[in-house]
Amino acid sequence: MIDLLSSPLMQRALLAALMVGATAPVIGTFLVQRRLALLGDGIGHIALTGVAAGWLAGALAGLATPDAWALPGAMIVAVLGAVGIEWVRGKGQITGDVAMAILFYGGIAGGVLLIKIAGGTSANLMTYLFGSIATVSYTDLIWTAALAGLVLLVGLGLRGVLFAVSHDEEFARASGLPVTLLTMMLAALAALTVTVSMRVVGLLLVSALMIVPVATAQVIAKSFARTMALASVIGVVVSVAGLALTYWYDLPPGATIVVLAIVLYAIVTLVQSRRRHPDTSIDPHPDLDDDVRLLPVE
Amino acid sequence: MIHSPGTVLRTEHLDVVLGGIRILEDVSIAVHPGEVVAFLGANGSGKSTLVRAALGVIPPAGGRVTLFDEPLGRATPWNRIGYVPQRMPASTGVPTTACEVVRAGLLSRHRFRRGSKSEALEALGAMGMADRAFQPVQQMSGGQQQRVLIARALVRRPDLLVLDEPTTGIDLGTIATFIETIDAMRQAGTAVVVVLHETEAFATMLDRAVVLRHGRVVHDGAPPPARAEHAGPLHEHAHPHADPARPAGMLDLGVIGGQS
Numbered sequence: 001m002i003d004l005l006s007s008p009l010m011q012r013a014l015l016a017a018l019m020v021g022a023t024a025p026v027i028g029t030f031l032v033q034r035r036l037a038l039l040g041d042g043i044g045h046i047a048l049t050g051v052a053a054g055w056l057a058g059a060l061a062g063l064a065t066p067d068a069w070a071l072p073g074a075m076i077v078a079v080l081g082a083v084g085i086e087w088v089r090g091k092g093q094i095t096g097d098v099a100m101a102i103l104f105y106g107g108i109a110g111g112v113l114l115i116k117i118a119g120g121t122s123a124n125l126m127t128y129l130f131g132s133i134a135t136v137s138y139t140d141l142i143w144t145a146a147l148a149g150l151v152l153l154v155g156l157g158l159r160g161v162l163f164a165v166s167h168d169e170e171f172a173r174a175s176g177l178p179v180t181l182l183t184m185m186l187a188a189l190a191a192l193t194v195t196v197s198m199r200v201v202g203l204l205l206v207s208a209l210m211i212v213p214v215a216t217a218q219v220i221a222k223s224f225a226r227t228m229a230l231a232s233v234i235g236v237v238v239s240v241a242g243l244a245l246t247y248w249y250d251l252p253p254g255a256t257i258v259v260l261a262i263v264l265y266a267i268v269t270l271v272q273s274r275r276r277h278p279d280t281s282i283d284p285h286p287d288l289d290d291d292v293r294l295l296p297v298e
Numbered sequence: 299m300i301h302s303p304g305t306v307l308r309t310e311h312l313d314v315v316l317g318g319i320r321i322l323e324d325v326s327i328a329v330h331p332g333e334v335v336a337f338l339g340a341n342g343s344g345k346s347t348l349v350r351a352a353l354g355v356i357p358p359a360g361g362r363v364t365l366f367d368e369p370l371g372r373a374t375p376w377n378r379i380g381y382v383p384q385r386m387p388a389s390t391g392v393p394t395t396a397c398e399v400v401r402a403g404l405l406s407r408h409r410f411r412r413g414s415k416s417e418a419l420e421a422l423g424a425m426g427m428a429d430r431a432f433q434p435v436q437q438m439s440g441g442q443q444q445r446v447l448i449a450r451a452l453v454r455r456p457d458l459l460v461l462d463e464p465t466t467g468i469d470l471g472t473i474a475t476f477i478e479t480i481d482a483m484r485q486a487g488t489a490v491v492v493v494l495h496e497t498e499a500f501a502t503m504l505d506r507a508v509v510l511r512h513g514r515v516v517h518d519g520a521p522p523p524a525r526a527e528h529a530g531p532l533h534e535h536a537h538p539h540a541d542p543a544r545p546a547g548m549l550d551l552g553v554i555g556g557q558s
Contacts, residue, residue, distance in 0.1 A: 032392050158410070160401075173353070173354060174354065174383075174460075175376050175379075175407070214392065223398060224395070226393075
């Protein structure tokens with residue numbers, strides 16, 4: 001354990017995992033409430049285009065490391081894509097699932113196309129698709145801290161109105177709330193969360209960290225506030241534990257974190273299901289007193 | 299309660315087009331302070347659309363809406379309007395307590411801070427739901443969810459209360475309590491607009507009825523007697539509870555309202 005904490009690489013990675021684990025489920029809770037659990041996935045795909053666009057811009061600018069602008073590129077394109085799709089969806093010109101499909105296909109295709117134009121190969125995108133602990137630099141850590149702080153500040157600071165919009169958009173409109181602005185803000189926060197989480201779990205798995213802890217928490221919790229808080233705690237636990245495992249075992253961090261989160265979900269669901277539906281094969285009415293008592297045979 | 303000297307809700311030549319289909323056409327109505335007005339009509343006549351357009355939920359294709367004599371928009375005093383939609387939108391999703399739903403009822407364009415727990419509990423108590431305040435709405439029956447939505451509208455202590463089929467799925471005892479609450483608000487000066495299929499529960503307090511057919515107002519005047527409106531010629535569907543002894547079409551809303 002001391003080795004784990006004394007390694008500068010692991011220190012940076014653990015700090016990033018901690019921040020990502022705490023932040024992603026906060027935004028995920030609003031997305032689940034809005035039935036947009038897959039929005040993070042769509043944004044993850046479009047962010048890949050942003051990574052490649054940043055790479056292309058870096059190459060054109062003659063940077064020594066062309067991927068230096070990958071993170072800002074992903075952030076800008078992800079935010080623009082998320083806000084744009086929410087705008088189009090809000091206009092009623094396209095349904096949610098069709099919008100997601102366009103993000104999925106367009107994001108991947110755009111990324112592969114641009115990275116080729118930039119002189120790279122699809123292999124260059126792998127670390128962004130699946131995350132890489134080795135890519136978390138001090139600069140990345142500062143970016144992660146700033147973006148996670150912003151997401152938490154806005155997401156928690158405006159949780160009342162974001163809840164109102166997520167829970168009942170019609171009522172929110174009839175209350176005069178700026179629904180379009182708030183839904184776009186939520187989409188932008190989701191895009192920032194995706195960008196923040198990119199290094200740790202990768203763009204393809206980032207949505208899992210936003211959604212699976214929420215799915216686990218809502219099995220246990222009975223209120224929106226507690227679901228969000230518990231999901232955030234679960235996010236931190238699986239992110240840090242998953243990352244720690246990769247220190248001792250040669251495992252990919254993103255996949256390990258997500259599998260750990262899903263295993264936890266399965267365990268919690270199973271336990272909760274057993275508690276709600278106890279085994280009644282012996283006594284069909286365990287909640288009622290028996291009206292017949294069997295006496296031992298003398 | 300703040301008493302407005304003018305109208306609380308007015309539409310002038312309101313048109314609504316959804317998906318290329320004209321849902322409302324040239325609808326002009328006015329609701330005054332303290333009035334209880336029922337919107338009646340067959341399914342698809344445009345009752346709910348009229349309510350939603352009047353509150354800015356859907357944009358009008360033409361015409362004008364004013365709330366408390368202010369055009370619909372930034373100047374609208376949203377905190378004076380309580381709205382109960384037809385049903386709870388999120389029956390699944392993240393667990394949400396009744397208290398959390400009702401606290402959101404105090405949010406508006408002019409207030410981004412949720413209501414306090416005590417305010418929410420008081421409103422839930424008025425609907426007989428105080429003991430279920432911290433239970434997830436997802437675990438409640440349709441009628442209980444409807445009571446939570448009504449509590450969310452009442453928590454604002456509105457001067458205009460808009461209810462879209464509020465008694466659907468609610469048991470008779472709760473309807474009686476609800477009607478008492480609405481009556482007390484009416485007497486305090488609150489205007490009430492209620493979309494109804496059955497006027498029976500509201501019969502004693504209705505001041506006026508607006509009847510819609512195919513998106514147009516065909517009657518705006520005295521409300522029909524209870525149970526009669528569904529047998530009248532302004533309704534095109536057979537009503538399952540219609541009195542078999544009363545021949546269909548025996549009562550004419552045009553005669554009742556003094557116009558056709």
